Amino acid sequence: MGEVSRGARAVVVCPDIRGQGYDLDAESRLEEACGLALAIGIEVVHSVVIPVRNVRPNTLFGAGQVENIATTCNLEEAELVVVDGALSPIQQRNLEEKLKRKVIDRTGLILEIFGERAATAEGRLQVELAHLDYQQSRLVRSWTHLERQRGGFGFLGGPGETQIEADRRMIRQRMGRLRKELEQVRKTRALHRQRRGRAPWPVIALVGYTNAGKSTLFNRLTGAEVMAEDLLFATLDPTMRAIRLPGVEKAILSDTVGFISDLPTQLVAAFRATLEEVTAADVIVHVRDMANPSAAAQKSQVLGVLTDLGVIDGEDGAPQIPIVEAWNKWDLLGEDKREELAELAAADDTILPISAIAGTGLDEFVEALDGLLTSGAREHHIVLPAGEGHKIAWLHAHGNVLAEEEAGEGEDGPLRAINVRLTEKELGRFESL
Ligand SMILES: Nc1nc2c(ncn2[C@@H]2O[C@H](COP(=O)(O)OP(=O)(O)OP(=O)(O)O)[C@@H](O)[C@H]2O)c(=O)[nH]1
Numbered sequence: 001m002g003e004v005s006r007g008a009r010a011v012v013v014c015p016d017i018r019g020q021g022y023d024l025d026a027e028s029r030l031e032e033a034c035g036l037a038l039a040i041g042i043e044v045v046h047s048v049v050i051p052v053r054n055v056r057p058n059t060l061f062g063a064g065q066v067e068n069i070a071t072t073c074n075l076e077e078a079e080l081v082v083v084d085g086a087l088s089p090i091q092q093r094n095l096e097e098k099l100k101r102k103v104i105d106r107t108g109l110i111l112e113i114f115g116e117r118a119a120t121a122e123g124r125l126q127v128e129l130a131h132l133d134y135q136q137s138r139l140v141r142s143w144t145h146l147e148r149q150r151g152g153f154g155f156l157g158g159p160g161e162t163q164i165e166a167d168r169r170m171i172r173q174r175m176g177r178l179r180k181e182l183e184q185v186r187k188t189r190a191l192h193r194q195r196r197g198r199a200p201w202p203v204i205a206l207v208g209y210t211n212a213g214k215s216t217l218f219n220r221l222t223g224a225e226v227m228a229e230d231l232l233f234a235t236l237d238p239t240m241r242a243i244r245l246p247g248v249e250k251a252i253l254s255d256t257v258g259f260i261s262d263l264p265t266q267l268v269a270a271f272r273a274t275l276e277e278v279t280a281a282d283v284i285v286h287v288r289d290m291a292n293p294s295a296a297a298q299k300s301q302v303l304g305v306l307t308d309l310g311v312i313d314g315e316d317g318a319p320q321i322p323i324v325e326a327w328n329k330w331d332l333l334g335e336d337k338r339e340e341l342a343e344l345a346a347a348d349d350t351i352l353p354i355s356a357i358a359g360t361g362l363d364e365f366v367e368a369l370d371g372l373l374t375s376g377a378r379e380h381h382i383v384l385p386a387g388e389g390h391k392i393a394w395l396h397a398h399g400n401v402l403a404e405e406e407a408g409e410g411e412d413g414p415l416r417a418i419n420v421r422l423t424e425k426e427l428g429r430f431e432s433l
């Protein structure tokens, strides 16, 4: 990995293809692409949107446009061209030839970032797998080139037994090995999750578009120091921490990888497993950067991923797990915008305006989480041997104990009767103690 070197000077171009039906407007996409480049330390020396009326199969852009890019590259002394879109292997090769520079597309760029950031064993395996998958498709690009080259060397076995086939085989084998390793890591993790599922703490998952402020909020609430930065994909591996909430005493907060529009398919598959943590949550907090002009489009991207994960019903859009929206970066909003949004938020108790940085709105936010985790609690009458002190203590810690009294003698000694309000989930947890 690591095809791109830190500090490389790059020209970022965002093709705006007619009839493509983008989620974000071209300027926002360009800005996001520059953010991605920045995220791996590329120096963006020039960025531009290029309208494409008809896609050229060989170069994507028209000849004049390619020439313009070349001129800009020369002027700006760029070593690299980032194309914020998907390039076919052929297009990438041709552009590299014409521009006499390295060309990287959106998938390649995101793979680079993920390659740099993934820290856990699983994250690394996933990224390598995704990268090989990407490379495998790119091998075509040197196919003709290699065949041409090897044409003169009869002893190499001719075009039938080419280097490319050997490369392909090697990649396939490596991918097979990685899949097996990944399978093993996942089994272990599922086991952990199962154990945690039995552990008596509810899980709150933070999800949201990259750079929305998930890690900042996570750090605020847990007192942890997860890398929170103005970088896209600052967080890749899920992080968990216990937090205290007034009503439920303790809950697990989980920070996750941020979403982005047009996540490369290779990575969607790869990171699905990481995001599956989210499907095991009791409450999902959708953290949104309300100061971002693309906030609405970002939201629909996030909801799309949640639907893919089965957290939201694909048919009727109903959430299978309670979702609240944390409207973050409140401090950055102008007076008018703030008033307008405050009105919307006031009318909807699943919306909570906060500033993770300034700490505003966090009390109300925590209260709402608390309410969600304890809502749907019903009264239960539980009779236990008085000797099972840990279970009785658990009920006091997690439920709302309304009454407790002696209840005569059982087979193993005195019994206690407890009237306690518990949610279904809590009852399940109690029963598995
Ligand atoms: N002004 C302001 N900035 C914020 C707020 N919350 C977060 N930020 C900034 O937004 C940037 C991104 O924050 P992170 O917490 O790293 O965002 P994230 O959602 O974890 O991002 P990824 O891990 O990349 O998905 C950082 O520069 C934060 O300081 C806020 O309430 N107000």
Ligand SMILES: [Mg+2]
Residues within 6 Å of the ligand: 214, 215, 216, 227, 228, 233, 234, 235, 255, 256
């Ligand atoms: Mg983060």
